[in-house]
Amino acid sequence: MIDLYYWTTPNGHKISIMLEEAKLAYRVKPVNIGRGEQFDPEFLTIAPNNRIPAIVDHSPQDGGQPMALFESGAILEYLADKTGQFLPAEGRERYVVLQWLHWQVGGLGPMAGQNHHFCHYAPQKIEYAIERYVRETNRLYSVLDQRLSQQHYVGGDRYSIADMAIYPWIVPWEKQRQTLEEFPDLERWFEEVSQRPAVRKAYSLVEDVNPQAGVTMDAEARKHLFGNR
Secondary structure, eight states, X not given: OEEEEEOSSHHHHHHHHHHHHTTOOEEEEEOOGGGXXXXXXXXXXXXXXXXXXXXXXXXXXXXXXXXXXXXXXXXXXXXXXXXXXXSOSSHHHHHXXXXXXXXXXXXXXXXXXXXXXXXXXXXXXXXXXHHHHHHHHHHHXXXXXXXXXXXXXXXXXXOOHHHHHHHHHHTTTTTTTOOGGGOHHHHHHHHHHHTOHHHHHHHTHHHHHOTTTTSOOOHHHHHHHHTOO
């Protein structure tokens, strides 16, 4: 059994998708980041960076004590190695998938996150920041579209953890002030991934965990998300 410390964000969705795709038994431990639960001491023993997602694997491969992990990229790689699925075990194919996983973790996620912040949450509309992050998001979409014009999936011929990592950051494309029609190969891939049963099931967690997802942020949520040091 795996405990998934989760909230309904793109990074949270990455791990619920992987757990569903790999058919692993898991239980959701909601961490309401709008109410400051990411700062609870118990959670910080698992995720010292006070961010979701995190997992605790009660049946690790080495048979030892429960394995706690934070950082979505590390969790995806761990689960892929644990199950032998969605990541080649060795060779250049493995590193192709991993480079695109790291591209998401180090590029698409942070840039789209800043896009979200300055377009929707910043108390002052800073046009320079908005333009900078909208344009950079557009550039990254273009990189992804070019890749998908050459390969069916991001990592190559097979669906992988790279697709799982990237997809949730494309879901809010309208919020990021992008249009999928501009990127036909990205759009093809996006529609295909969105129809996968495991992806649909992973996203159905929103209805149970956070049915108010997308509602305007209140003052308390703003304090916890942007005010704590």
